[in-house]
Amino acid sequence: MERTLSIIKPDGVAKGLIGEVARRFEKTGIRIAAMKMIHMTKKQAQGFYAVHRERPFFDSVTDFMSSGPCVVMVLEGDNVIARNRELMGATNPEDAAEGTIRKDFATDIEKNVVHGSDAPETAAFEIGYFFNGLEIVG
Ligand code: CMP
Numbered sequence: 544m545e546r547t548l549s550i551i552k553p554d555g556v557a558k559g560l561i562g563e564v565a566r567r568f569e570k571t572g573i574r575i576a577a578m579k580m581i582h583m584t585k586k587q588a589q590g591f592y593a594v595h596r597e598r599p600f601f602d603s604v605t606d607f608m609s610s611g612p613c614v615v616m617v618l619e620g621d622n623v624i625a626r627n628r629e630l631m632g633a634t635n636p637e638d639a640a641e642g643t644i645r646k647d648f649a650t651d652i653e654k655n656v657v658h659g660s661d662a663p664e665t666a667a668f669e670i671g672y673f674f675n676g677l678e679i680v681g
Contacts, residue, residue, distance in 0.1 A: 544620065544621065545619070545624055545663070545666075546617055546618065546644050546666060546679075547617075547618050547622045547623050547659060547660045547666045548615065548616070548618075548624065548658075548659070548669035548673065549564075549616040549617075549618050549627060549659050550565050550614070550615050550616075550657065550659075551615075551616075551656065551657055552607070552608065552609065552613055552654070552655070552657060553610050553611035553613055554607075554649075554650060554654040554655075554656055554660060555614075555648065555656040555657060556580075556614060557611060558648065560656060564614075564644060564650075564656070565616075565658060566643060567630055568618060568630070571626065573619070573623055573627065574618070574619045574620055575617070576615035576617075576618065576680050576681065577608070577613065577616060577678050578616045578617075578681060579615060579673075579674075579678070581612065581614075581673065582609075582611065582612045583589045583608055583609045585605055585606065586608045588604075588605040588606075588608040588609040589605045589642055590672070591608070591651070591672055592604060592605055592608070593598050594665075595624075598634075600653065603653060604653055608643070615673045615674075617670055617679050620645040620649060624659070624661070624663065624666055627659040627660075627680060628659050628661070629658050630643060630644055631643060631645055631656075631659050632644060632645035632646050633645065634652060634655060635655075636650070636652070636655060643661060644656055644657050645657065
């Protein structure tokens, strides 16, 4: 059993996609173990994306992620990191496969509706960034 962090980004929340994204997880047997709405400050977004701090898109992505509410979720299931990434599709919606969340709803590489952890170590950091143990229902 594995856990990963999912974020419905400000564009996804603004487009009314909370239910649609959660439905796609639940439909494929992924369990939502925690879920809440947050509105990050710029500093909180910078902390979350700290691994990208040297990248040219860092300022823009942290502006965007602090521009409105996000829904953060802990997802649980066998191989859920990879399964979530498959449901999301490629980071750039132009490269995303048919039927993926990003292909269906994303605007561009920044406004790409969802975030998902890419490895067990990043999942552990990202889950701990938003949730304490009491908030995750085992
Ligand atoms: P995410 O998986 O949340 O991780 C970092 C985010 O930065 C990424 O999704 C994109 O939304 C955003 N981003 C913007 N420009 C780029 C880029 N050129 N390469 C990768 N990520 C980018």
